[in-house]
Amino acid sequence: MQEQPRRQSRIQRKNRETILTAALREFSARGFAGTTIDQIAEAAGLSKPNVLYYFQSKDAIHTELLRGLMDLWLGPLRDMRAEGDPADQILAYARRKLEMSRDYPQESRLFANEVLQGAPRLQPILGGELRELVEEKSALIALWIAEGRIAPVDPHHLLFSIWALTQHYADFEVQVRAVLGPDHDPYAEAEVFLDQLYRRMLRVQPRE
Template sequence: MDDGQPPEPQNERPRTRIQRRNTRAILDAALEVFSREGFRGATLDMIAQAAGLSKPNLLYYFSSKEAIHGELLSELMDTWLDPLRELDPAGEPAEEILAYVRRKLEMSRDMPRESRLFANEIIQGAPRMMEAIEGELKTLVDEKAAVIRGWIEAGRIADVDPYHLIFSIWALTQHYADFDVQVRAVLGPGHDPFPEAESFLEMLYTRLLNR
């Protein structure tokens, strides 16, 4: 609920427990609204209502819908890259790739709203995060693709295109978050798709990577 406490001025870091709580409430509410409605369909009124704040109070914390969306994307990018960062060049190649598949599938299970937020941004042409995609994300993917290429050249896994291998992992794991409604409708009520998805993807990539 809106507690009537005066929020801090915009562009300053929250200084009180109430201000920190309200900022987090806004971001959590915005994640729900943006993941459901998309950026264009979401409104500040929707976010304020979901956060339990008045619209004027929300605007003390964030100057616009764009500012809230940008903050969410900034938080998300770091989280999104963590599973790929964990790919260890010193590890066993096939197991490292399978572990990456598992981490991405777990993210789809545990963070479906974040996945849909990211997917919506990409579908729109990434107007608010292209710099991060062309910078931090591309740099990391280039680095890990080089690691995979090294494993291939050493004869440790099958000869596959490293970039398209990574793309396929993104597609096959994020599908379970971005198309959750479709997956559950096809499988039937009460069916948890993730244990079977993990087994299937492990089998698929084990066969693909086997020399």
Template sequence: MQEKPRRQSRIQKKNREAIMTAALREFSARGFAGTTIDQIADAAGLSKPNVLYYFQSKDAIHSELLRGLLDMWLQPLRDLQAEGDPADQILAYARRKLEMSRDFPQESRLFANEVLQGAPRLEPILGGELRQLVDEKSALIGRWISEGLIAQVAPHHLLFSIWALTQHYADFEVQVRAVLGPDHDPYAEAEVFLDLLFRRLLLPHSRE
């Protein structure tokens, strides 16, 4: 009979959460190579042996963070459905991606750092699950185009542009806030601008 996994105590859950929170902060700021177990332990308020009790290595912590991040990051794209108005579906996706940059900036930078390093821990997923999902949704966008419901755009590059224009606000937050000044809410202004930008891009020529 297979042994049931042991239920974590309240203290164990608290310590794991502290480690993950600290690791997210350190990895997003320093990248994988620049982060050590000692730094994670200090940030979590735990000893190094205590951290290694929960995770065998720095790589194990980083991999768990990335797995959780990717599942969350891909959900808005999964939610893009054939039903409903195509332009509204795509605009809602762009809006959700911008909200995620606002609400989860450290997670966005963690992903960006991994990709900039060649994505050694993400490559199987990027070329597998992510590619399959993007191909599926690009085919849906292509169908909307062929039906004349949105303008002629390159579906894959439309998605790339949404990623670039929304995640910029998290990955380059310091630059954005420095340029706009402390009294500006970049996300409120960005939502209005991106909605207008993509709405005009997607408008079929027959409706212009």
């Protein structure tokens, strides 16, 4: 009979979350190569052996963070539905991605660092679950175009542009805030700009 995994105690769960939170901060700032178990342990306020009790290696911590991040990252795209107005659905997706850049900047930078390194720990997801989801939603966008409900655009590059224009505010937040200055709310202003940009792009032009 296979032994069932033991349930973690409240303290064990708390320690795991503390380690993951500290590791996220270190990885997003230093990248994978620039981060050590010793740095994670110090940031978590735990000993190195204590960290290694919960995670066998730095790679194991990084992989768990990325898996959790991808679940979070794919959620808004999964929520794009065939029902409702197509432009509203696409704008809701762009808006949610912008909100995630605002609310999860460290996670965004963790993902960006991984991709810049060739995504060695994300390739199965990028070429599998993400690709399948993008194909599904691209087919939906293509259907809306064929029905004349939105203007013709390349569905894949429409999604790529949303990723680029929203994640920029997290990955280059220091630059954005330095350029705009302290009197601006970059995320509120970006939401207005993206709404205007994509509504104009997707609006079907009347036939003359």
